[in-house]
Ligand SMILES: Nc1ncnc2c1ncn2[C@@H]1O[C@H](COP(=O)(O)OP(=O)(O)O)[C@@H](O)[C@H]1O
């Protein structure tokens with residue numbers, strides 16, 4: 153369970169977050185929506201400790217992130233997979249290197265371990281057959297094709313999958329996606345939405361999905377929160393979102409749904 157209490161953040165004279173209160177129940181998928189620049193990415197960075205709030209607290213599984221030692225904060229970060237806005241892959245690195253960079257940075261040098269984890273996560277996102285088939289010719293063929301590709305050799309949807317695969321390294325309990333379908337065509341977006349759903353169900357991760365894609369919201373969300381002018385303006389289930397009479401929310405929805413994506 154992630155609990156945000158009164159998260160407040162200013163950059164210079166500009167106050168972006170003005171007291172965000174939000175609970176993300178364990179095992180659920182929470183979509184966060186709101187206008188561009190309203191502070192969605194900033195909020196996510198507070199949860200992983202990349203930004204520090206001016207006021208307010210983030211609690212994860214009952215522990216206040218602010219009060220964690222460096223060691224415990226590091227351990228917490230290991231339990232969170234973060235799919236950054238844009239795919240944020242390194243162009244000069246292969247798929248395998250991109251996926252395992254976190255392990256390498258943490259001192260893992262065992263080639264077998266790096267290989268098996270890369271296979272596991274690339275299988276999980278559908279870029280390789282199931283890992284149980286590792287020994288098969290079909291697996292090895294796919295393996296040879298994907299592992300040494302560079303991001304520029306991949307489609308937008310495949311790059312996104314590699315970004316998700318990287319987030320799955322180390323078996324996180326939480327996955328945060330920052331605009332996972334932005335820039336993808338509708339069919340590929342739907343595939344990424346399906347992947348988010350499959351991972352939530354199969355790996356039982358708690359997910360936060362920042363999006364301005366209302367189709368994604370309807371596809372993946374258990375609950376939805378809309379940020380507006382620095383606070384949570386709406387929080388509830390998808391049916392509750394459809395039924396809300398708050399014109400600030402309905403205006404936002406009609407504008408974005410009308411734009412069609
Ligand atoms: N590191 C930073 N320094 C200064 N301003 C920032 C920083 N990060 C974000 N902002 C500002 O905070 C606001 C919210 O940004 P962001 O969370 O990225 O919006 P979005 O909801 O589109 O993800 C924007 O006005 C942005 O310019």
Ligand SMILES: [Mg+2]
Nearest residue numbers: 192193194237
């Ligand atoms: Mg953003």
